Amino acid sequence: MSDFVQVSQLWPLIGYSAAVLVVIGAMLAIPRFLSHERHARYTEEPFESGVVPVGDVRVRLAVQYYPVAIFFVIFDLEAIFIFAWAVAFREAGWLGYLEMLAFIGILLASLVYLWRIGALDWRTRRQRLQDSFLD
Amino acid sequence: MISAVDLIALLPLLILTGTAILAMLAIAIRRNHRLVFLLTVAGLLGALALVPMAANMTPRTVTPLLLVDRYALVFTALALAAGLVVVCLCRSYFGVRADQPEEVYLLILTALLGAGVLAAGRHFASFFLGLETLSVSLFALIAYPYRDERALEAGIKYLVLSGAASGFLVFGMALVYADTGTLEFSALISASSTLTIIIGTILIVAAVSFKLSLVPFHLWTADVYQGAPAPVTAFLATVSKGAVFVLLLRYAVAGGLGQAPALVNVLSLLAALSMLAGNLLALRQDNLKRLLAYSSIAHMGYLLIVLVAGSKVSGSFAAEALLFYLAAYFVTTLAAFGTITVLSPSDREAESLDDYAGLFHSHPWPATVLASALLSLAGIPLTAGFVGKFYLFAAGGLGELWTLLALLVVGSGLGLYYYVRVIFQMAKPSLDIAGKPTAPAPLEAHLVLVVLLVLLFGLGVYPGGVIDLLTMAALR
Numbered sequence: 359m360s361d362f363v364q365v366s367q368l369w370p371l372i373g374y375s376a377a378v379l380v381v382i383g384a385m386l387a388i389p390r391f392l393s394h395e396r397h398a399r400y401t402e403e404p405f406e407s408g409v410v411p412v413g414d415v416r417v418r419l420a421v422q423y424y425p426v427a428i429f430f431v432i433f434d435l436e437a438i439f440i441f442a443w444a445v446a447f448r449e450a451g452w453l454g455y456l457e458m459l460a461f462i463g464i465l466l467a468s469l470v471y472l473w474r475i476g477a478l479d480w481r482t483r484r485q486r487l488q489d490s491f492l493d
Numbered sequence: 494m495i496s497a498v499d500l501i502a503l504l505p506l507l508i509l510t511g512t513a514i515l516a517m518l519a520i521a522i523r524r525n526h527r528l529v530f531l532l533t534v535a536g537l538l539g540a541l542a543l544v545p546m547a548a549n550m551t552p553r554t555v556t557p558l559l560l561v562d563r564y565a566l567v568f569t570a571l572a573l574a575a576g577l578v579v580v581c582l583c584r585s586y587f588g589v590r591a592d593q594p595e596e597v598y599l600l601i602l603t604a605l606l607g608a609g610v611l612a613a614g615r616h617f618a619s620f621f622l623g624l625e626t627l628s629v630s631l632f633a634l635i636a637y638p639y640r641d642e643r644a645l646e647a648g649i650k651y652l653v654l655s656g657a658a659s660g661f662l663v664f665g666m667a668l669v670y671a672d673t674g675t676l677e678f679s680a681l682i683s684a685s686s687t688l689t690i691i692i693g694t695i696l697i698v699a700a701v702s703f704k705l706s707l708v709p710f711h712l713w714t715a716d717v718y719q720g721a722p723a724p725v726t727a728f729l730a731t732v733s734k735g736a737v738f739v740l741l742l743r744y745a746v747a748g749g750l751g752q753a754p755a756l757v758n759v760l761s762l763l764a765a766l767s768m769l770a771g772n773l774l775a776l777r778q779d780n781l782k783r784l785l786a787y788s789s790i791a792h793m794g795y796l797l798i799v800l801v802a803g804s805k806v807s808g809s810f811a812a813e814a815l816l817f818y819l820a821a822y823f824v825t826t827l828a829a830f831g832t833i834t835v836l837s838p839s840d841r842e843a844e845s846l847d848d849y850a851g852l853f854h855s856h857p858w859p860a861t862v863l864a865s866a867l868l869s870l871a872g873i874p875l876t877a878g879f880v881g882k883f884y885l886f887a888a889g890g891l892g893e894l895w896t897l898l899a900l901l902v903v904g905s906g907l908g909l910y911y912y913v914r915v916i917f918q919m920a921k922p923s924l925d926i927a928g929k930p931t932a933p934a935p936l937e938a939h940l941v942l943v944v945l946l947v948l949l950f951g952l953g954v955y956p957g958g959v960i961d962l963l964t965m966a967a968l969r
Contacts, residue, residue, distance in 0.1 A: 464514060467517060467518055470521050471520065471521040
C-alpha cells in the first residue's frame with residue numbers, strides 16, 4: 359500500500375485548501391458590507407497598480423509571436439526529458455548517455471533548421487525588407 | 494539493454510529517422526528541391542533494402558514498446574513503397590504549386606516513421622506515439638498549400654477532430670490501465686473483461702474508427718480528401734489507414750479482443766454501417782475525390798470483416814488476409830490518386846467528373862490507369878482488388894459471418910454502379926472544352942503509374958508470389 363497516500367497524511371493539504379477558500383470568501387464578502395456604491399468618472403476603469411489603461415482589449419499580435427511561443431513550449435518540454443535523464447544519470451549508464459546524445463543532437467539539428475529558415479527572426483516581413491535596404 | 498541485433502531489427506526505422514534529420518539539415522543549409530527529393534528517395538530505398546536484413550532477426554522484442562516481427566516488417570515495406578510512390582508524385586505536384594516544396598518530404602518521412610512504429614507496436618505507449626507522429630505530420634501535409642482555403646479548412650478540420658479522437662484514445666487507455674495495471678497488449682488477454690475494460694476498449698475502438706473513417710465517425714473524410722492536395726490524399730488513404738488497421742489487428746489478436754462479445758458486436762456494427770453508408774453516399778457524388786473518399790469508408794468497412802473474423806479464425810490467416818487486402822488497396826488507391834495528380838493542371842485539381850469526360854480519347858494512357866484502378870476497387874477479376882475481396886470472403890466464411898458477407902455483396906453491387914459511372918464518363922465522345930486538364934508529363938510520375946498498373950494486374954493474375962511472402966508474415 360506504499361503507493362497510496364494515506365488520508366491522514368492529506369489533512370494539512372485539506373486544511374490549507376479550506377483556509378484559502380475562507381480567506382478568499384472573506385475578501386469578496388467583506389467589501390460588500392463595508393463599501394457603499396458611488397459612481398464617479400473612473401469607477402468603471404480597470405485598476406492595475408495605479409497605471410492608467412490605454413487602448414483596446416483586442417490587441418493584434420504579430421504572427422511571429424506564436425511560433426516563438428510554440429518553440430519555447432517544445433524546447434521546454436524537451437528539457438524535462440533531459441532533466442529526467444540527468445536524475446538517473448548513473449543508472450542509465452553509457453547506453454543512456456548515447457541515447458541522450460542522439461536526442462540532443464536531433465534537437466540541435468532542429469534548432470539549426472529553425473534558425474536557418476528564419477523562424478527565430480522576430481521581425482515582420484516588411485521590417486526585414488526595410489532592414490535589407492538599410493544594409 | 495539494447496543489443497546490436499535489436500538495432501539491426503530496427504534499422505529500417507532508424508534509417509528513416511536519419512534521412513529525416515539529414516533532409517532537415519539539407520534544407521537548413523541550402524534550399525534545393527531536387528537535392529531533398531533525391532535524399533528522400535535514397536533514404537526510402539535504403540530503408541526498404543534493409544527490411545530483409547531486419548527480417549532475419551525476427552521475431553524480436555526491442556524494448557518493451559516494439560515487437561519487430563515479419564508482420565510488422567511486411568507492412569513497413571508496404572508503407573515505404575507507398576511513400577516512395579507518393580514522393581514521386583509530390584515532386585512535380587508541389588514543384589509547380591508551392592513556393593517552398595522541400596518540407597513535404599520531411600513530413601512524409603516522419604509520417605512513415607509513425608506508421609512503422611504503429612506496425613511494430615505492442616504497447617499502448619508505442620500505439621499512441623506512432624499514431625501521433627503519423628497524425629501530426631498529416632496535419633501539416635494536408636494544409637501544406639496554406640494559401641488555398643479548402644486545404645486550410647481540411648487541415649484544421651482534421652486537426653480538431655483528430656485531437657478529439659486522441660483524447661478518447663488516451664482516456665480509453667487510462668481506463669484499461671486502471672483496471673489491469675499494464676499497458677502491454679499481450680497482458681490484456683489474461684485480464685478478465687470487466688466493465689471498465691470494455692468501456693475503455695470501446696473508447697479506443699471509437700478513436701481508431703475515427704482514424705479509419707468508419708461510420709459513424711466518418712464525417713471528416715470527404716472534406717479532408719477533397720481539400721488535401723491529391724498526393725497527400727493518396728498518402729492519407731493508404732499509409733495512415735493501413736498502419737492503424739495493422740495495429741488494430743495486432744491489438745485484437747494479442748489482446749484477445751474476440752473474447753468479449755460486446756466488442757465483437759460493436760465491430761460488426763461498425764463494419765455493417767460503413768459498408769452500407771459508404772457505398773450509398775458515394776452513389777451521387779460528382780467529385781472524384783469525394784467519391785473515392787466514400788469508397789474508402791466502404792473499403793475500411795469490408796476490411797473490418799477480417800478483424801471480426803480474427804477472433805474466430807487463426808491470427809495468421811487474418812494477418813495474411815489483411816496484408817494482402819492492404820497491398821491490393823494501396824496499389825489501387827495510389828493508382829487512382831496518381832492519375833488525378835498527373836491530370837491536374839497547375840492552377841487547380843482535376844476532381845470534378847466533368848474533367849474526365851472523354852478522357853479515353855484525349856488522354857488514353859492516364860484514362861487506362863484510372864479505369865483499371867476503378868475496376869480493381871470494384872473487385873473485378875484479373876485485378877488486385879478481386880483477390881483481396883476473395884480473401885475477405887474466405888475470412889468471413891471461416892468466421893461464419895454470413896450477415897456481414899451478405900452486406901459485402903450488397904456493398905460491392907452498389908460500388909460497381911459508381912465506379913463504372915466514372916468509366917462511362919471517360920468513354921464519352923471527347924468534347925473540346927477550353928481548359929481541359931493537360932498532363933504536364935513529369936517522367937517519374939508516369940513511371941510510377943506504369944509500375945502501379947503492372948502491380949495492379951500482377952497481383953490479380955498471379956497473386957501466388959506475394960501470398961508466399963505473406964504466409965511467412967504470420968502473426969503469432
